[in-house]
Amino acid sequence: xxxxxxxxxxERIPSQKEEEGTVRKGPWTMEExxxxxxxxxxxxxxxxxxxxxxxxxxxxxxxxxxxxLNYLRPDVRRGNITAEEHLLIIQLHAKLGNRWSKIxxxxxxxxxxxxxxxxxxxxxxxxxxxxxxxxxxIRHCLGNSQSSVITATDQGSSSKGxxxxxxxxxxxxxxxxxxxxxxxxxxIWPLQLLNDDLNDDHQVI
DNA sequence: AAAACAGGCAACCGCTGATAA
DNA sequence: ATTATCAGCGGTTGCCTGTTT
Numbered sequence: 636x637x638x639x640x641x642x643x644x645x646e647r648i649p650s651q652k653e654e655e656g657t658v659r660k661g662p663w664t665m666e667e668x669x670x671x672x673x674x675x676x677x678x679x680x681x682x683x684x685x686x687x688x689x690x691x692x693x694x695x696x697x698x699x700x701x702x703x704l705n706y707l708r709p710d711v712r713r714g715n716i717t718a719e720e721h722l723l724i725i726q727l728h729a730k731l732g733n734r735w736s737k738i739x740x741x742x743x744x745x746x747x748x749x750x751x752x753x754x755x756x757x758x759x760x761x762x763x764x765x766x767x768x769x770x771x772x773i774r775h776c777l778g779n780s781q782s783s784v785i786t787a788t789d790q791g792s793s794s795k796g797x798x799x800x801x802x803x804x805x806x807x808x809x810x811x812x813x814x815x816x817x818x819x820x821x822x823i824w825p826l827q828l829l830n831d832d833l834n835d836d837h838q839v840i
Numbered sequence: 841a842a843a844a845c846a847g848g849c850a851a852c853c854g855c856t857g858a859t860a861a
Numbered sequence: 862a863t864t865a866t867c868a869g870c871g872g873t874t875g876c877c878t879g880t881t882t
Binding site for chain 2: 660
């Protein structure tokens with residue numbers, strides 16, 4: 636999978652536009668960001684096809700949309716995932732699976748891409764590591780629904796009342812105070828790492 | 841000091857569902 | 862009912878940077 640390790644690169648057939656050199660790819664420049672930002676400021680979100688064309692950017696509509704949603708949008712939060720967000724992601728993932736956009740809705744300012752990356756880099760790796768040394772930890776944690784708001788077996792209760800965007804910050808202390816060895820707190824996550832840069836002050840533009 | 845390695849993350853790709861014609 | 866187009870989603874890739882050897 637990881638071409639960094641395998642050295643195998645997947646061949647990609649360039650589209651006609653790409654071959655003609657009319658579509659730009661790769662990292663966005665500040666100029667492009669400004670153009671897109673100003674265009675959306677003046678014309679509003681949506682109609683990405685026309686955004687891509689009318690703004691004069693040599694980008695696809697998908698690229699424009701992604702850049703806006705993941706980076707330029709004013710309400711996008713920068714900086715590390717907080718402890719509360721971390722726990723919420725774990726809980727929501729246990730319930731929703733890889734529905735990143737759904738999970739993102741419960742984390743204001745966080746993008747599905749950000750959460751997905753976070754899960755893959757931080758959580759999934761730890762789960763693999765800890766599962767190899769203690770396979771039962773996860774099952775034990777998720778099956779023990781008394782102390783967690785959402786569990787893997789909590790399929791029927793869905794979103795009505797148990798958890799919602801308005802109640803996302805509740806109940807984390809309950810889990811942390813439990814005497815049980817939770818993989819999602821003890822194994823996964825050295826808390827101090829996540830609190831390092833909470834006050835980071837990134838500029839969007 | 842330099843090379844190799846690994847992690848983090850932005851961006852791309854392909855697929856799917858919704859909607860309009 | 863069918864087809865075309867658009868928007869959104871999840872998976873994957875590849876670059877950049879920090880760490881280790």
